[in-house]
Amino acid sequence: QKEVEQNSGPLSVPEGAIASLNCTYSDRGSQSFFWYRQYSGKSPELIMSIYSNGDKEDGRFTAQLNKASQYVSLLIRDSQPSDSATYLCAVSEEGFQKLVFGTGTRLLVSP
Amino acid sequence: ETGVTQSPTHLIKTRGQQVTLRCSSQSGHNTVSWYQQALGQGPQFIFQYYREEENGRGNFPPRFSGLQFPNYSSELNVNALELDDSALYLCASSRRSGISTDTQYFGPGTRLTVL
Numbered sequence: 585q586k587e588v589e590q591n592s593g594p595l596s597v598p599e600g601a602i603a604s605l606n607c608t609y610s611d612r613g614s615q616s617f618f619w620y621r622q623y624s625g626k627s628p629e630l631i632m633s634i635y636s637n638g639d640k641e642d643g644r645f646t647a648q649l650n651k652a653s654q655y656v657s658l659l660i661r662d663s664q665p666s667d668s669a670t671y672l673c674a675v676s677e678e679g680f681q682k683l684v685f686g687t688g689t690r691l692l693v694s695p
Numbered sequence: 696e697t698g699v700t701q702s703p704t705h706l707i708k709t710r711g712q713q714v715t716l717r718c719s720s721q722s723g724h725n726t727v728s729w730y731q732q733a734l735g736q737g738p739q740f741i742f743q744y745y746r747e748e749e750n751g752r753g754n755f756p757p758r759f760s761g762l763q764f765p766n767y768s769s770e771l772n773v774n775a776l777e778l779d780d781s782a783l784y785l786c787a788s789s790r791r792s793g794i795s796t797d798t799q800y801f802g803p804g805t806r807l808t809v810l
Contacts, residue, residue, distance in 0.1 A: 588737070618798075627785055627801040628738065629697075672737050681728065681789060682751055683799060685737030 586611040590673050590686035598694055603660040605689050607673030610654070614675040614684075617649055619658045622670045622688065631671070632658060663693045697721060699788050699802035707808045708776050716771045716805045718786030726750075727769040728799060729761060730785040738785055744769050773807075781809045 587610040597603045605619075616635050620628035632647040634640045634656065640647045646659040656675075660667055670688040698721035708714050720727050726745045730738035740753035744763035758774040767788075773780055783806050787799035 682740045
């Protein structure tokens with residue numbers, strides 16, 4: 585059973601702080617890694633994708649991947665109350681687009 | 696907005712009934728995947744359709760079935776509804792099947808409640 589593990593939270597950070605979200609996965613064949621943001625009652629929205637070891641930055645968001653440790657993380661700099669949502673980590677293997685999701689980490693950013 | 700649309704938005708059914716959910720993919724996308732998201736859980740892969748054929752299936756019973764049409768829109772059918780089928784059903788479209796790096800864009804979802 586391929587698994588993706590996330591701490592369910594909530595992770596509480598003050599406005600302006602860095603939020604760090606973590607994810608581990610069990611399948612070493614995983615090739616593609618995604619972070620989706622999901623507001624309550626809404627559908628998932630893609631925030632970042634990462635395919636190679638190292639860091640990938642996009643605005644206030646940085647995704648980090650370490651395939652040897654089977655670990656992927658998302659850093660949100662200068663957190664805003666509008667960032668309060670559930671963040672879903674998802675992985676897929678080469679040649680197949682099935683996404684395996686974690687249960688999500690709920691982030692709360694207080695003003 | 697992703698350009699993926701789903702209908703209906705909400706649906707209430709009773710146990711044992713059948714339901715059909717619909718999805719229109721984003722322009723230029725030929726692959727549609729369906730996911731079930733129970734409350735407090737991450738989405739779970741049901742199946743994927745590419746060029747009108749099922750192209751991979753998750754751990755769901757045969758009473759979950761689907762179709763894809765020539766215009767790449769898709770339907771999810773669930774027979775003999777059970778209480779545990781109550782969930783948010785998400786459709787995601789992507790440009791190409793089999794390319795793991797290809798982003799899947801989600802529609803707004805259909806909230807199904809089974810009483």
